[in-house]
Amino acid sequence: MTSPLTSAPVPESPGVRKVPFVDSTPLLGDADALRARAADDGFLFFKHFLPVAELFALRKDMLAVVERHGWRQPGQDALGGRINLDALNEVPEEKMRTDIGVSIAAYDDVQKLESFHRLPHHPKLLALYRTLFGSEVLVHPRHIGRMITGHKAVFPTPPHQDFPLIQGTAATWTCWFPLGDCPRSCGGLTILKGSHRAGYIPIQPSKGAGGIAVSLCPWETEWAEGDYEAGDIITFPSHTVHKALRCQHKDLIRLSLDVRYQSVNDVVEEKSLKPHCDLTWEQIYAGWSSDALKYYWQRQPLTLTPWNDTYLQPSRRIC
Secondary structure: OOOOOOOOOOOOOOOOEEEEOOEOHHHOOOHHHHHHHHHHHOOEEEOOOOOHHHHHHHHHHHHHHHHHOOOEOOOOOOOOOEEOHHHHOOOOHHHEEOOOOEEHHHHHHHHOOHHHHHHHHOHHHHHHHHHHHOOOEEEOOOOEEEEEOOOOOOOOOOOEOOHHHHOOOOOOEEEEEEOOOEOHHHOOEEEEOOHHHHOOOOEEEOOOOOOEEEOOOOOOOEEEEOOEOOOOEEEEEOOOOEEEOOOOOOOEOEEEEEEEEEEOOOEEEHHHHOOOOOOOHHHHHOOOOOOOOOOHHHHOOOEEEOOOHHHHOOOOOOO
């Protein structure tokens, strides 16, 4: 995919210290070294980890959904992400998935894509998490596709932890990757280095995906960030604080996936096994060509744990 984008300055808060991502690819053959870096930093970053051809195949499928709903600018190839923001802004807020960036109907169409559910099972991803966990891996079927746009009701994801939103085991890891080049000016993910060591952090309501934010202490200022290229991934356990940078390009759509992995031996909360939309699995599977990934988690020996509402109760953090 040819992209005219280059990195551009992104506004930041006073006192923020930015550090670059460190590529952990050289450690892939050393499980102890990988785990040690994860224990120190709270995340792992890998350059050119996933094959671009498979990322672009899914990107093409998702952009075809955007085009069917009338928001894609004409005159682009199948991978071009320029949108007609005026047309998208005609969608009223009550019909939007503001945590995703497009309408409820469009996101339902993405959730029905077989390619959307296949990519998280890539052998390279499964091998990575087997190495980290030292066990077989449960891929959460509740995949999230971010389709971030400049719609008036969409806000950047605030600093938060995933644990209050997914629960189960705190050793659940999120893998985030863009479906194309994503310089900082496009609003990629940034990580508060070492924040996992704080454990669960009290939350407050906030605009943006997830609807919650953590309060940061004055010394929590070291954010790791960088320009993502297609194929790059970043992964972290569910106590790591992270957020999205603000996208500086109002006429572009930023496509990315949030996928979650855990040891099959750890507990999982039941909602992690349900779709990330109001469709049923039967509706999602209706047009698929293969049965291989349908209800795959039912073939694994899982232990379920109940949802705990107290994690989403606003409370004050003492620094």
